[in-house]
Amino acid sequence: MLITGKEMLSVAQAEGFAVPAFNAGSGQLLTAVMEVAEEQQAPLMVAIHPDELSFLTDSFVAQARWLANNSKLPVCIHLDHGASFDHIMHAIQIGFTSVMIDASHLPFEENIAVTRKVVEAAHAVNVSVEAELGTIGDTGNTVEGGVSEVIYTDSKAAKAFVERTDVDSLAVAIGTAHGIYPKHIKPELKLDILAEITQEVHVPLVLHGGSSNPDSEIRRAVELGINKINISSDIKIVFANKLREILSGNNKEIREPNVLFPPCMEETKKVAAQKIELFGAQTKVELYYQ
Template sequence: MSLVPVSDLLRKAEEGKYAVGAFNCNNMEIVQAIIAAAEAEKAPVIMQASQGAIKYAGIDYITAMARVAAEKASIPVALHLDHGTSFEQVMQCIRHGFSSVMIDGSKLPLEENIDLTNRVLAVARAVGVSVEAELGKIGGTEDDISVTDREALMTDPEEAKYFVEKTGVDSLAVAIGTAHGRYKGEPKLDFERLQKIRSLVNIPIVLHGSSGVPDDAIKTAIELGVRKVNIDTNIREAFVDKCREVLAKYPDEIDPRKVLGPAKEAAIEIIREKIRVFGSNGKA
């Protein structure tokens, strides 16, 4: 089947009270792993590409691989831009066939974020592409942030309500204590804040930086209204760890297929585990 907008998947997730996994793809093996895992679990799935992935693989390769994967799949597949930071980049992805985009204006003042999001929405809506925006700052795990500063970076529920009213965006990424990259300790999510946001905002909520968040915490977030959960670091860890393991056992191996093949299988397993945690298995 052809690529579908993320909004279609999240609408059904809202009805079923589960979340759809959004998994970052950087190369062919990870694209294949995402699809194989979703097929095995009979789950809808979101493949997403960051600016780094697009720079590494090239937008033509990313979209071509995703299109082929979706056409051959028996489950619904979306191709989503993760953390697009400029109008121009988002337009490039729409022109190349992405079915969903994220415009991340979270570093901008609120009104500028609203204006940028509305510019993207005006184009995306005209061509059937769904749009995710972000409010609050989801930092990296290496950021040296005090408790007071971290509080200031989290999404303000009243601002979230205002933002959604002024944009009508399809989904909203919120900052409730997660971070991108590897966690040094166990992340503490602000469920009270999430519950308040969801009571004021009647659209699907997106949780970024979810690798390393305990399964129970993810499940609680889903119960409170999260409908899209992003996973990248866990896939990288599984993939690269298996590569290291194979090369340590067979240091003279020069066939990349014998290294990357097992790495792909490791990625499939971690993605399948996440799909089951999100409750999207059997929902295709």
């Protein structure tokens, strides 16, 4: 069942859980997260970054839409970190049901202007819009990018931003970073800032850079009002590590994709299942049929 981001997150907000948004950078990752969501009976946002889309080509979105339309799971296909109006328009044209415009690097008023323009265009064709206020950190080589110094989201600014843009969800900066943290850095969420934001902002809130943070902090963030959490690095690293293990083995004749990739997909599914449970999204499919 293909739905919009607004439809997806309104249920999560009302019921107090977070929807997993897994970055599906390949057909194998897409199949893995669809399978584990089915097993867990969890709603699913399939996130695709513009760089991933360039690699996969537009036909990948048609594949994702077919899987969604032929599943009883509520599925949203989401553009992750669209950087321009052109990115957004292209995503809408090829079938995304939710888009993120990331103008967080711009001054506040410019961010509002860009986001408002996207909202007006997307809402006209029933596509949901996520925006970002504040900055997400960057731990290294990720397609999502980020900055070296986090600017935390201000609660009063967030309220004004949402009211002036009519955005459907807001990604907030509370101390996360894209990628896996180096061993010498201890990730820590500013949950007090999140609590302030939830008092002022009444649209669903989004957490980017959810890989590597302690489970206790993520669980508390959901309790405080986070309704969507993006996961990319965690599912990709275990996939890649398993593939390296297989390729470095003694059997040099392994070459068939249907032999190479299934064990890697199983490792991805293990991590994805743990995230779904952590976010409280398991068994929530039935809520979308009430």
